[in-house]
Amino acid sequence: MIRDDIKQHTITAMKAGDKERTAALRLVSAKIKDRDIEARTGKAPANDDDLVIEVLQKMAKQRRESITMYVDGGREELAEQERKELAIIEEFLPSQMDEAQTRAAIEDVKSTLGADSIKDMGRVMAELKARHGAELDMSRASALVKESLT
Known part of the structure; x- marks a missing residue:
């Protein structure tokens, strides 16, 4: 532990x-x-x-x-x-995902949820946090999700 x-x-x-x-x-x-x-x-x-x-x-x-x-x-x-x-x-933190891995995770979540507009950002962020919360910088991920959905 x-x-x-x-x-x-x-x-x-x-x-x-x-x-x-x-x-x-x-x-x-x-x-x-x-x-x-x-x-x-x-x-x-x-x-x-x-x-x-x-x-x-x-x-x-x-x-x-x-x-x-x-x-x-x-x-x-x-x-x-x-x-x-x-x-x-x-x-003591788990290793963080780099930008390429973060973008791949975002695309995976987007395709799973069928997200295609900025209105889906909350759902995408919630799923990202559920799947990759410990190894993902959520503030950086937020900017990448926003970029991806616009």
Whole structure:
């Protein structure tokens, strides 16, 4: 399980004295615990790995946005810190589909659903998320679906 891998890597980083990695992994663990608490009152994913992947994807997205903002603001040292955290987070995410694979998945879903107009975008996105949620960057996929349906 991904949660166990994160715990093991945290212990290894602590033993190695890698403070930056330890801090980043502890941050990940804290976010996962926060999500566990939220899941008690709401609808929780059936699979624990799905919950962890959801948290990791959200954290990765936040880091990417922060990097863009820091670079635009001329704060390269903060952007570099975010890049390091992003690299650690991405270690635990499933490998992401490249653009060609994403386009192929979109075409497959379009043909299965018979989608041919922008009105079908919601159905296509829902099916893409159901089939490839963990290995697909949904914001990038959204732009490709829109392009494909127009």
